[in-house]
Amino acid sequence: MSAGELSDVPADAEHGESAAPATEEPAAPASTCSCLDAEAPNGRAVAEVLLDSALPQLDHLFDYAVPEELAGELRVGQRVRVPFRNQQRKAFGYVIGFAETSSFGGELSPIADIVSPVPQLTPEVWRLARAVADRAGGSAGDILRLAIPGRQVRVEKQHLAAAGTPPEASAHAPAEPLDADSAAIAARLVTGERLALTATHSPERLSTGEWVGAWAIRLAHVAMAVHAAGKSAIVVLPDYRDQDQLQSALAALGAADVLRVDARQSNAERYGSFLQALDGVARIIIGNRSAVYAPAHELGAILIWDDGDPVLAEPLAPYVHARDAALVRAEQSGAGLFFAAHARSAEVERLTLIGYVQDQVNPPRRTRVIHADQSIAPDAFAGRVPDFAAKTIREGLRTGPVLVQVATPGYAPVSVCGDCGDLARCTACGGPIGFRTAGTAACRWCGQHAGGWACAGCGGNRLAERGMGSARTVEQFERQFRGFRVLLSDGDHPRERVDARPAIVVATRGAEPLAAGGYRAVVLLDAERLLSLENLRAGEDCLRWWENAAALAAPDGVCLMASGGGPVVQAFVTGRIDEWLHSELRDRQALRYPPAVRVASVTGGSAQVDRALAALRTPDTLAGVEVLGPTPVAASDPAARGAKLVRAIVRFEYARGSDVAKRLRGALVSDAAGASSRQKGRAPGRAVPEALRLRFDDRGVFDG
Incomplete structure (x- = not known):
């Protein structure tokens, strides 16, 4: 589809676009950095672009022409600027792929310019973002804003200048031998197994004299054993204190190629770590909930500590929990999945009961x-x-x-x-x-x-x-x-x-x-x-x-x-x-409460919610789908106080998740694109209080 087909998109739609970051400059010269070894047009005339927009009606690919002057530099995954609605207005987006022809019958607008020569969006992360967003009834662009940090031009130029030759994996050996249990766990993970471990109690002292939780040492051993097998390991932890303990354990054990990505880093530090993760080197990547989306070369395993912590649930739309994103990524990539905690969450316990995740064999030491x-x-x-x-x-x-x-x-x-x-x-x-x-x-x-x-x-x-x-x-x-x-x-x-x-x-x-x-x-x-x-x-x-x-x-x-x-x-x-x-x-x-079933909350004005629920009332979706409500609710946004809102809860079996998400998402897109999503006198791009809102797998949906 071409941007020229959007005649029904409101004139103020561009106000929902992400503005250009202050740090973005014209692209630097090409480099031999291994992260640039991405797919090129190779004579194909059409580029498929995902616009960087928060508007749900723009969450699909648009076709743009590949200009001759950019054909030699353009790559899949690069951030580009493209004309949107007319040649004077520009929007940011990511090149997702190339095609010989377009289904659009008119003349395609050409890509305006390349923002960064680095393909920031790898095909693996794109597939993950698309699948996770579809599962949660959200937009892939919202996931990508979590996965890709803001560009820092100076950091990027330094990284490209230092990338004259392809990077090689570090040959440093661990300072201490890895324990046999962790090596056995890692051997199972790199073959794609999914495991759950109840961690041992009590802190332990590192060779550096620092004290950390016993769990941190176990996760460090497992991650290092995965890395020793030539694979990358992503370790997701709730907060910076957990990350500090794991990083200390990795350093004391002599781990090499460790990257940290979390919100407490400066923008330059986080973008620098992101660029290193793009290199073709197996690494250990640790961070908070967004680390599950980090690019990783030859991903061998995803390790999650204490998945029951609510901090691992993303507070921004589409509200995806790191555990759910990890499950999708492990399924797509064939990587192993390792859940560790002192007390297992109900979700992981359910997965062990149905045999999807294998339980530990040896009981832990407990206080x-x-x-x-x-x-x-x-x-x-x-x-x-x-x-x-x-x-x-x-x-x-x-x-x-x-x-x-x-x-x-x-x-x-x-x-x-x-x-x-x-x-x-x-x-x-x-x-x-x-x-x-x-x-x-x-x-x-x-x-x-x-x-x-x-x-x-x-x-x-x-x-x-x-x-x-x-x-x-x-x-x-x-x-x-x-x-x-x-x-x-x-x-x-x-x-x-x-x-x-x-x-x-x-x-x-x-x-x-x-x-x-x-x-x-x-x-x-x-x-x-x-x-x-x-x-x-x-x-x-x-x-x-x-x-x-x-x-x-x-x-x-x-x-x-x-x-x-x-x-x-x-x-x-x-x-x-x-x-x-x-x-x-x-x-x-027995009560059909999560995680026995999945749930979605549908909130908005009475008319908007009724239209969304009507999308579920078809013979092929009624089985296993139950609607509770709608009932009146108070507006959570102070700006919407006084609006008459209702909320319905949709309960459905896991097998129905894709269908329910697709239909509710379709209702959301229709609502956002229609006149009901705008109100005269409001700021451009802002929805009226009654606009439809979806939230899948909300852990507080049945709270009092």
């Missing part, structure tokens, strides 16, 4: 877990912890640090009316009011200060604190355990590491620092509060939080569950997490 007296409610104690937990803390402090995990940051997580006891709600958004610091109340959702608050029920204006956050726990521990250091680690006061000296470290879930030698004791508080979260995955998340905290204990340390009861707590204390997961999956299968 000893004990439980305080369950018959006594925690509110019966004057202090923050029961006597038995306080005793455990004091015993641990004799020889080293003690970790205390709490549920929420701040001073008091919630507040109530001091007169009638009703929960205090924000007058602006309806969110709960809490105390970030003593005496300072604000909404936990929108952050608005609660000064002048009045109870909607009785009219009282006195707020009373309820519950204890991390700051209030620290305050009480300083009184209860005088003479010992009390350290805080949460979102506002992050700590990555603590030394081996005695100290009480109060940390919110996920913010626990690593202790040199491990903690002498790990105390878990607020189990009841965490399990009462209105979340389908509350039990699963609690097990992951608790297991990750217990894994920070020293080999001879102990983990204490201070309170709480029920099946989830029992599964954690006894170590029978797999049994609980099996039971949970059976319940979700």
